[in-house]
Amino acid sequence: METKKLVEIDGSYLEGGGQALRNALSLSCILRRPIRVVKIRANRPKPGLANQHLHAVNLLKNITNADVVGNTLLSTELEFTPRTIIGDMYRADTHTAASITLIYQTVLPVLLFAGRSSRVDLTGGTNVFFAPQIEYMLQVLQPSLERFGISFKLKVLHYGFCPRGNGRCQLDVEPVRQVSAGQFLEFGQPQWVDGVSFCAGRIPMILATEMQETAVRVIHKLWPHQDCRIQVVKHSPEKACDNGAGIVIVAHTSTGCVLGSSALGQKKVLAHMLGSDASSQLSGYISKEICVDDNLQDQLIIFMALASGCSRFLSGPLTQHTRTAIYVAEQMTGVKFNVAVNQSGQTVVSCEGIDYRNELLQSNE
């Protein structure tokens, strides 16, 4: 087998968080390109591999039969040499509230390029800070990835919050031959807003109701006739045993754009503040008529780099996470992302992907 040149990724560049590591690992596995990631999470209060990152590394080690050096907690340097991609059933229990969605963010792109379907069963946090809430993955990421010809099934068996975790999900991934170019350029007209305002454990239903009512009020202030169907849910003890609360709201447009925003309950933050934060952010997206919200931006970059053809999206100003994802994708694949601002002040991001083909799937036929 041809040995590809090792790529060194500086984990402290730009955002300096876990995302550079996640994207570098995924691309390393897909392209079978060895990587060394240095200064991992250098800009975080506790640099190095945290639980979530370590679980992602070790899952990918199994998935790709990789040689790995530095896969220990708080390690600031990692060398990873993948061999193949093995579609199979995988299971990991983080024993913490490590974000399940962020571990999925690492393994999903890789398993798309396996020779057969896979299931990844994870225990950890489903709704935790600084990560997509599980409803965001289902309601925003999933339909957005469909535009790249990617589909997955995600089942929430149990919800889990900070600090204990205890959430459990199953992700089923079907491999693809290649990723199509995704287009996110036409906003169309706002059609409806939906989502969920939830609570669990000893958190009273009134809190979820207050978040929902405030969110609906903010949306209706700007668009009095907007169809706004945010469900209020109290999770049963079978579905969530610890205390937790949050809101995820999603705007749908006539061209199929989905834009999400969210907030999570925390001590000393009033419910109406959470509802207002989430809905004000969503209103901002709708007013600017952008097709990709601030959190989705960085999550699309890896797929744009791998796609067959030119993908494009219209967003607000690029986040530091997105700039970081672009840096990693360019280093790993050699693609070039173009970023421009149009006359309406929206950011237009485009990239001609490398047209990556799944050789494992084709050789199976």
Ligand SMILES: Nc1ncnc2c1ncn2[C@@H]1O[C@H](COP(=O)(O)OP(=O)(O)OP(=O)(O)O)[C@@H](O)[C@H]1O
């Ligand atoms: N509220 C949210 N909704 C959707 N996605 C989110 C939300 N908050 C964060 N994300 C996404 O989660 C990821 C967080 O990346 P980041 O590098 O901060 O992760 P991390 O592994 O938690 O690292 P660190 O602990 O080093 O910050 C990004 O893809 C970001 O877009």
